[in-house]
Amino acid sequence: MGRWEPGAEGRLRDAAMQLYIEHGFDQTTVADIAERAGVTGRTFFRYFADKREVLFAGAAELERRVIDALETAPRAVAPLDAVAIAIGAVGDMIGAHREFSRQRQAVIEATPELQERELIKLAALSVALADGLRRRGLSTTEAKLVAETGVAVFRAAFEQWLTASRDRGLARVIRESFARLRALAASSSGSVS
Amino acid sequence: MGRWEPGAEGRLRDAAMQLYIEHGFDQTTVADIAERAGVTGRTFFRYFADKREVLFAGAAELERRVIDALETAPRAVAPLDAVAIAIGAVGDMIGAHREFSRQRQAVIEATPELQERELIKLAALSVALADGLRRRGLSTTEAKLVAETGVAVFRAAFEQWLTASRDRGLARVIRESFARLRALAASSSGSVS
DNA sequence: CACTGCGATGTCATCTAGTGACATCGCATA
DNA sequence: TATGCGATGTCACTAGATGACATCGCAGTG
Numbered sequence: 466m467g468r469w470e471p472g473a474e475g476r477l478r479d480a481a482m483q484l485y486i487e488h489g490f491d492q493t494t495v496a497d498i499a500e501r502a503g504v505t506g507r508t509f510f511r512y513f514a515d516k517r518e519v520l521f522a523g524a525a526e527l528e529r530r531v532i533d534a535l536e537t538a539p540r541a542v543a544p545l546d547a548v549a550i551a552i553g554a555v556g557d558m559i560g561a562h563r564e565f566s567r568q569r570q571a572v573i574e575a576t577p578e579l580q581e582r583e584l585i586k587l588a589a590l591s592v593a594l595a596d597g598l599r600r601r602g603l604s605t606t607e608a609k610l611v612a613e614t615g616v617a618v619f620r621a622a623f624e625q626w627l628t629a630s631r632d633r634g635l636a637r638v639i640r641e642s643f644a645r646l647r648a649l650a651a652s653s654s655g656s657v658s
Numbered sequence: 659m660g661r662w663e664p665g666a667e668g669r670l671r672d673a674a675m676q677l678y679i680e681h682g683f684d685q686t687t688v689a690d691i692a693e694r695a696g697v698t699g700r701t702f703f704r705y706f707a708d709k710r711e712v713l714f715a716g717a718a719e720l721e722r723r724v725i726d727a728l729e730t731a732p733r734a735v736a737p738l739d740a741v742a743i744a745i746g747a748v749g750d751m752i753g754a755h756r757e758f759s760r761q762r763q764a765v766i767e768a769t770p771e772l773q774e775r776e777l778i779k780l781a782a783l784s785v786a787l788a789d790g791l792r793r794r795g796l797s798t799t800e801a802k803l804v805a806e807t808g809v810a811v812f813r814a815a816f817e818q819w820l821t822a823s824r825d826r827g828l829a830r831v832i833r834e835s836f837a838r839l840r841a842l843a844a845s846s847s848g849s850v851s
Numbered sequence: 852c853a854c855t856g857c858g859a860t861g862t863c864a865t866c867t868a869g870t871g872a873c874a875t876c877g878c879a880t881a
Numbered sequence: 882t883a884t885g886c887g888a889t890g891t892c893a894c895t896a897g898a899t900g901a902c903a904t905c906g907c908a909g910t911g
Binding site: 486512541543544545549576580581582584585588594606607609610611613614616617618620621624625642643644645646648649650652653655656 | 742770775802803811836
């Protein structure tokens with residue numbers, strides 16, 4: 466390796482997280498993070514595209530797992546159920562770390578900039594899901610509709626899981642949310658002027 | 659008014675739009691926009707919080723109308739139908755300007771930064787919808803779920819409307835999308851492992 | 852063992868977004 | 882005529898982001 470302490474990326478990630486929690490995202494400069502990590506500011510941008518990306522580096526891995534789960538689901542499964550299975554994979558990945566998720570979410574919710582980044586990651590997930598659904602034979606428009614709906618359910622479920630007083634299990638909350646959506650759709654008549 | 663040409667805001671908006679289309683969002687600097695509008699860079703930031711906001715200034719008005727429509731809907735209407743009505747109000751507002759919408763959307767889709775901003779505006783709309791639904795008696799979690807789902811349907815419908823070869827009418831595409839969601843939910847068994 | 856390629860980092864310069872503080876002009880109204 | 886106020890200009894500055902180039906030292910290679 467190089468001539469310096471190895472693990473610069475990990476140190477940067479830890480330093481950033483700490484500082485974001487301690488002083489807030491806006492009050493933390495890249496120079497601060499770099500200093501605490503023992504590197505130069507320039508090096509920060511070699512590992513992370515921007516200041517926000519530190520908090521979302523895991524999103525790619527998550528998306529991969531979701532799509533894997535979708536590919537694995539039997540073709541006979543109805544579209545919305547297939548998406549439910551795929552989204553359920555998220556539960557297995559982060560469902561075990563509610564405290565960490567809460568802390569991370571607290572930082573994100575305090576900063577519009579970070580919310581934007583989170584939203585676009587979910588949008589990317591939706592696009593990937595729509596792709597997967599099209600490979601299962603859905604039309605483009607239906608695939609998009611189902612994917613967006615699936616992500617919408619995830620959003621609602623994730624928030625519910627995080628804000629509940631006790632940990633009811635993310636995977637379970639996701640399942641229940643999909644069930645509730647079915648019920649709501651069933652009680653909808655479609656009688657729109 | 660002041661001692662200069664009136665209508666600075668409008669000139670800035672037009673100049674920005676033109677430049678974003680001509681050279682792209684990234685290649686356009688605030689100084690460029692201000693120069694074309696005949697004002698100083700500093701003045702740009704007096705009208706728009708940041709470079710992106712130019713394209714989203716109308717979002718507040720749109721949100722207002724959606725919420726109005728939701729409030730107006732009869733209380734007896736099922737939640738998902740109420741949201742369908744509310745979202746339908748968007749159709750009446752921008753459904754008549756497909757060409758403008760397409761141009762604007764082309765700019766947005768070419769730039770992740772702008773997509774982020776668009777997403778957070780829709781997220782704000784979702785929050786407002788959830789509020790309105792809670793006022794109609796829904797629980798917090800159900801309100802959130804229905805609101806997110808409604809916005810998801812809008813996303814899919816809007817894209818379908820924009821990309822279709824001919825203008826089928828935004829309001830109509832929205833209605834059809836809600837109907838399709840009901841069908842998809844009905845054909846979903848919920849048999850998730 | 853000396854040489855060399857290469858990866859990781861530092862250093863420096865620069866651009867641009869965004870913000871605060873204060874000056875300036877001129878219309879409207881007293 | 883005097884004055885207050887709204888809209889804009891001017892100036893200075895912080896910080897995020899990026900490009901170009903230098904530097905160090907490990908891993909091989911002959």
